[in-house]
Amino acid sequence: MYNTMGIIFTGGKNNRLKELSAERSISAVPFGGKYRAIDFALSNMINSGIRNVGIPTQYNFHSLMDHLGSGKEWDLDRKNDGLFILTPYLSEYGTGWYKGNADAMYKNLTFLNRSNEEFVVINQGYAIYNMNYIDILKQHVDKDADVTIACRHMNDFPKEYLCALGIIEADRDKRITDIQEKPLNPKSHFASMGVYIIKRKLLITLLEECAAHGYYEFVRDILVKKVNELRIYNYEFTGYWKPLCNIQLYYQTNMELLNPSVRYELFMKNGNIFTKVKDESPAKYNEEAIVRNAIIADGCIIEGLVENSILFRGVNVQRGAVINNSIVMQNSIICENTSLDYCILDKNVVITPNKQLRGDKNWPLIVGKNVVV
Amino acid sequence: MTKDIIALILAGGTGTRLGILTKLLAKPAVLYGGKYRIIDFTLSNCINSGIDTVGVLTQYRPLQLNNHIGIGKPWDMDRMNGGVTILSPFTKQFKGEWYSGTADAVYQNMHYINEQKPQYVIILSGDHVYKMNYSMMLDFHKKNNADLTISTIEIPLEEAHRYGIIHATDEGKIYGFEEKPQEPKSNLASMGVYIFNMDVLKESLVADRSIEGSSHDFGKNIIPKLLKDGKSLWAYTFSGYWRDVGTIQAFYESNMDLIARVPQFNLFDPNWKIYTPNPVKPAHYIGEFGYVSKSIIPEGCMIFGQVKNSIIFPGVTIEENASVEDSIIMSKSTVKSGSRINCTIVGEKTTLGQNVRTGMGDYAENIFNSKIYKTKIAMIGSNTIVPDNTTIGCNVVIDNGILPQDFPYTDIPSGYALLKGGDGNV
Numbered sequence: 001m002y003n004t005m006g007i008i009f010t011g012g013k014n015n016r017l018k019e020l021s022a023e024r025s026i027s028a029v030p031f032g033g034k035y036r037a038i039d040f041a042l043s044n045m046i047n048s049g050i051r052n053v054g055i056p057t058q059y060n061f062h063s064l065m066d067h068l069g070s071g072k073e074w075d076l077d078r079k080n081d082g083l084f085i086l087t088p089y090l091s092e093y094g095t096g097w098y099k100g101n102a103d104a105m106y107k108n109l110t111f112l113n114r115s116n117e118e119f120v121v122i123n124q125g126y127a128i129y130n131m132n133y134i135d136i137l138k139q140h141v142d143k144d145a146d147v148t149i150a151c152r153h154m155n156d157f158p159k160e161y162l163c164a165l166g167i168i169e170a171d172r173d174k175r176i177t178d179i180q181e182k183p184l185n186p187k188s189h190f191a192s193m194g195v196y197i198i199k200r201k202l203l204i205t206l207l208e209e210c211a212a213h214g215y216y217e218f219v220r221d222i223l224v225k226k227v228n229e230l231r232i233y234n235y236e237f238t239g240y241w242k243p244l245c246n247i248q249l250y251y252q253t254n255m256e257l258l259n260p261s262v263r264y265e266l267f268m269k270n271g272n273i274f275t276k277v278k279d280e281s282p283a284k285y286n287e288e289a290i291v292r293n294a295i296i297a298d299g300c301i302i303e304g305l306v307e308n309s310i311l312f313r314g315v316n317v318q319r320g321a322v323i324n325n326s327i328v329m330q331n332s333i334i335c336e337n338t339s340l341d342y343c344i345l346d347k348n349v350v351i352t353p354n355k356q357l358r359g360d361k362n363w364p365l366i367v368g369k370n371v372v373v
Numbered sequence: 374m375t376k377d378i379i380a381l382i383l384a385g386g387t388g389t390r391l392g393i394l395t396k397l398l399a400k401p402a403v404l405y406g407g408k409y410r411i412i413d414f415t416l417s418n419c420i421n422s423g424i425d426t427v428g429v430l431t432q433y434r435p436l437q438l439n440n441h442i443g444i445g446k447p448w449d450m451d452r453m454n455g456g457v458t459i460l461s462p463f464t465k466q467f468k469g470e471w472y473s474g475t476a477d478a479v480y481q482n483m484h485y486i487n488e489q490k491p492q493y494v495i496i497l498s499g500d501h502v503y504k505m506n507y508s509m510m511l512d513f514h515k516k517n518n519a520d521l522t523i524s525t526i527e528i529p530l531e532e533a534h535r536y537g538i539i540h541a542t543d544e545g546k547i548y549g550f551e552e553k554p555q556e557p558k559s560n561l562a563s564m565g566v567y568i569f570n571m572d573v574l575k576e577s578l579v580a581d582r583s584i585e586g587s588s589h590d591f592g593k594n595i596i597p598k599l600l601k602d603g604k605s606l607w608a609y610t611f612s613g614y615w616r617d618v619g620t621i622q623a624f625y626e627s628n629m630d631l632i633a634r635v636p637q638f639n640l641f642d643p644n645w646k647i648y649t650p651n652p653v654k655p656a657h658y659i660g661e662f663g664y665v666s667k668s669i670i671p672e673g674c675m676i677f678g679q680v681k682n683s684i685i686f687p688g689v690t691i692e693e694n695a696s697v698e699d700s701i702i703m704s705k706s707t708v709k710s711g712s713r714i715n716c717t718i719v720g721e722k723t724t725l726g727q728n729v730r731t732g733m734g735d736y737a738e739n740i741f742n743s744k745i746y747k748t749k750i751a752m753i754g755s756n757t758i759v760p761d762n763t764t765i766g767c768n769v770v771i772d773n774g775i776l777p778q779d780f781p782y783t784d785i786p787s788g789y790a791l792l793k794g795g796d797g798n799v
Contacts, residue, residue: 033656034672072446258658267655277651279447281640282407282671282685284632289666297656298408298672301641310656 002137005052005081005117005200006045008038009101010064010125018247019368020346025057027125028064029244030329030347032257032266033297033310036067037244038125039275040266046074047271048133050121052081054111056104058088058097067276074274084111103216106207112200120203122218124194128253129241130270133197136235140197146230147202147223149176150195152237157189164245166192166219168234176232179224190234192219193241240265251344251364254310254327258293280313288319304334312347325361343367375490376455378511378568380424381482382415383475384499385432390620392745393754393772394718399431401499402438403624404703404721406631406640407669407684410441411618412499413649416448416457419497421645422507426455428485429499430478432462432471447648460485474589480578486571494574496591498565502627502638503615504645510609511568513545520573520604523547523596524566526611533557537565537592539608547606552592561608564615567591573604614638622748625718628684628701632667652687652704662693678708686721699732703755717765720755720773731765737788739768746770746790 011026020029027038038055045053053076057064064085070076071083086108088096098104105112112120119140121133131150140148151168167186169178179192196218198206206222215221223232240262242253256262267273280299285291289302296302299314304321312330317323320337328334328345335353342359346369351357355373359365367373388400395403401412412429419427427450431438444450445457460482462471472478479486479496486494493514495507505524514522525539533554539561540549551557577595581587587594600606614637618624630638640647654673659665663676670676673688678695688705691697695712706723708714714725715732725731731751739746746752751765754773760780765771766787774793785791 035655257655260658263655263658272653273655274653279646279648279651281647282669283657284641285665285668285670286634287667291659291665292663293661294659295656296659296670299641312656 002119002134002141003117004048004050004119004121004133004137005115006050006054007105007120007122008041008045008053008055008125009104009122009194010038010055010057010061011059017244017250019366020247020250020344021060023060023369024063025059025061025125026244027057028061028067029126029250030312031128031244031250032254033295033312034278035273035275036064037128038064038067039273040128040130041123041125042068042074043271043273044123044129044131044133045121046076046274047130048121048137050133051076051078052084052115052117054084054086054108055125056086056098056101056108058104061085061087069276073276081115086111098216100216100218100221102207102210102218102222105203105218106211106216109204109207112204112207115200117200120196120198120200122194122196122198124243126245127193127241127243128266129193129237129239130266130273131195131237131239131241132270133195136195136197136237139233139235143174143233144231145233146198147232148197148235149223149232150193150237151190151234152193152241154189154191157191157242158248159186159189161245161249162186162189162191165243166194168192170234174233174235176227176234179219179227179232181219181224193237194243195237196223197235247344247364247366248362251327255308255325257295257310258308278313289317318353326364346371349373376426377491378424378493378495378507379426379428379455379486379489379491380419380495380497380507381460381479381486382412382419382427382429382497382499383478383565384412384429384435384438385472385478386498386500387433388500388619390745391618391624392621392742393720393752393770394621394624395434397434397755397773398437399433399435399499400619402434402441403618404686405502405618405624406628407686408652408671409647409649410438411502412438412441413647414502414504415497415499416442416445416450417645417647418503418505418507420448420450420648422505424495424507425450425452426489426491427457428460428482429457430460430472430482432478435459435461441650443650447650449648455489458485474587474594475591476578476581476595477589479574480582480589483575483578486574492571494569494571496565496567496569498617500619501564501615501617503564503611503613504638504642504647505566505611505613505615507566507568510566510611513609514568514607517545517607518605519568519607520570521596521599522568522607522609524564524611525561525608526564526615527560528562530557530560533560533562536562537596539563541608545608545610547600547608550596550600550606552597561610563592563596564611565592566611573599621718621746621750621752625701625748625750629682629699631669631684632682654687660693663691678710709761716749716767717751717753719753720757722755723753723757723759725753725759726761726763726777728762729759729765730763731769732767733764734766734787736767737786739770739788739790741770741790741792 076083283300297313304317314331322339332349384401386400388395450457657674660677686704692710711728760777770790
């Protein structure tokens with residue numbers, strides 16, 4: 001067991017997830033019937049034995065904080081260490097908005113200084129994967145690396161989305177020789193997963209140096225600039241990993257949960273994924289229900305037809321309603337004789353009777369939170 | 374801070390009439406309704422009624438129950454002041470004794486009650502399924518300046534001989550009480566829910582302690598005595614779903630009540646949630662050829678076959694071409710492909726092999742115990758493995774922990790019992 005703490009980034013300001021991230025941080029976007037995206041990053045840390053986790057966040061973090069609470073569900077309500085949500089603050093040195101992720105860590109140097117773990121795992125709250133960090137830590141120590149970056153061959157990833165990632169070049173010894181952050185023309189599909197291992201003391205030194213130069217991005221201003229100076233290694237991860245970069249990927253990744261091998265890898269193989277509990281009653285199927293190839297969460301009442309879809313907690317599907325290829329979030333109501341195809345319904349949406357909503361496979365129709373159609 | 378009211382839940386019930394369901398755990402810990410254990414209803418009623426100080430009196434096989442309750446987190450009872458406390462029997466300086474009756478159990482924990490200094494104590498049973506706001510009963514108790522208020526429910530007269538029967542005026546003043554009468558004259562039954570004034574409770578328990586031959590039971594001894602002494606006893610009328618799921622038939626029927634289109638007992642009420650430890654499992658999955666109708670399915674299940682009129686618990690797998698009908702399948706069990714499960718209660722972590730048939734044939738009297746096992750329902754225990762191609766009849770009992778080599782034939786006739794010796798500890 002390595003003496004490790006964690007930092008989870010929750011994503012900057014962007015509207016790539018459209019209405020879904022309009023009112024919430026990208027890491028707080030609901031996923032897979034009962035989760036929020038950050039549950040994966042956080043549970044991975046728990047399953048790797050990490051008990052001290054800091055989460056810097058600044059955009060629309062209300063729902064994230066509501067979700068994480070005191071960290072009870074992740075067993076992080078500890079007397080020592082536990083969960084720390086690091087929001088921006090005002091101080092005499094100017095306004096506290098985080099200018100970038102290095103700046104976010106720098107502004108919370110007290111948290112890093114006060115912790116006493118030897119290593120830090122940094123990861124991103126918007127990627128869906130189940131990974132135990134023990135192996136990468138082991139390699140990090142074995143290679144005597146300064147930084148180790150988890151990387152993955154993104155063969156299963158649409159080429160046009162590669163430019164949202166960092167592309168890595170490495171030598172035979174796995175030492176990274178070049179990092180291209182979000183390149184327009186990616187040279188390969190070997191990409192960084194945004195998971196970094198670094199010694200806490202080194203991280204503090206690098207952050208101080210970075211801030212002294214007036215820089216604020218961890219990858220652009222530290223890793224890329226020091227790619228020759230620091231011993232940066234890659235660790236190849238071969239499991240399932242999907243970042244929720246845009247709506248298409250969000251939709252596809254949800255739908256991939258219908259695949260048993262993906263479900264097995266994400267939820268059963270390496271450890272549990274923890275999330276906030278809602279104390280819903282089990283789902284109830286009435287006589288007319290026809291459900292095929294679907295994920296249904298607790299608290300649903302189903303009287304209609306549901307196929308190739310994901311229903312979150314407390315969804316009500318009334319008689320004669322037909323739901324195909326869709327994602328329906330918490331407490332939405334699909335009234336009688338309504339049909340949905342390729343739709344994403346946010347929380348508390350009501351689709352009144354006899355409506356027909358239809359999106360496209362590559363452009364699912366999104367209905368925002370609390371909307372009555 | 375002292376509390377106005379605290380609750381004591383009697384959870385030592387052996388639940389003998391539930392057969393193998395309670396062989397290894399106390400009745401309040403028996404699984405119910407796709408996710409819950411029976412005691413969840415009483416505990417949730419407490420917290421929903423604003424009672425946050427609860428003592429749970431255990432005695433019979435308390436391991437699961439203790440694990441389940443823990444520090445009371447799911448019920449929001451992990452409190453600095455109050456919260457849930459497990460009260461198990463203990464040895465005293467000069468002797469040790471078990472709880473010999475409901476009243477004795479409370480008497481032996483008088484020190485717990487004294488410490489909390491409540492004005493009122495509500496005594497509850499951990500084996501009932503119902504949703505009730507105890508604060509309304511407390512208001513009734515206070516309004517009538519009662520010494521003891523008993524919660525009552527109207528039941529069919531023909532079942533009245535199984536209950537404590539209450540005779541009361543229209544306003545609710547009790548003037549008569551009969552415990553399990555042969556010829557009941559009223560259909561107002563006691564639910565085993567009592568609100569006592571603290572001093573009355575203390576006095577009557579101490580007095581009962583010294584009565585020779587008393588069975589130290591609230592229904593048999595304490596209430597008749599209080600009535601005789603001219604204390605002010607009131608009957609609070611509860612109307613709603615209430616079941617003592619004491620027999621296999623009652624347990625089965627009450628579970629099945631939940632799958633009606635509009636169930637009499639609504640678990641979907643956001644204002645009266647029933648809490649329980651939540652399984653850390655993903656939402657359930659229904660396969661491409663899966664079919665589910667009129668059933669309850671919780672998280673962590675994978676349904677590739679057919680499920681009809683059934684209650685399924687978390688983590689159950691129903692393989693392709695398997696069908697489950699009119700059955701209850703408890704947590705983490707597997708029904709393998711080609712099996713047909715009919716009218717069966719299957720325990721936790723049990724595997725039913727390929728092409729197993731259950732609930733086949735006609736009813737036959739159970740060879741082991743025809744008083745407990747007298748329904749069509751086949752009972753299969755927990756941690757049991759039923760080998761492939763086994764056929765099981767009606768009213769069959771297959772004990773907890775039975776392995777394939779224990780099966781004498783591949784065709785188990787109706788009424789057969791396959792039991793495991795020993796005390797169930799190993």
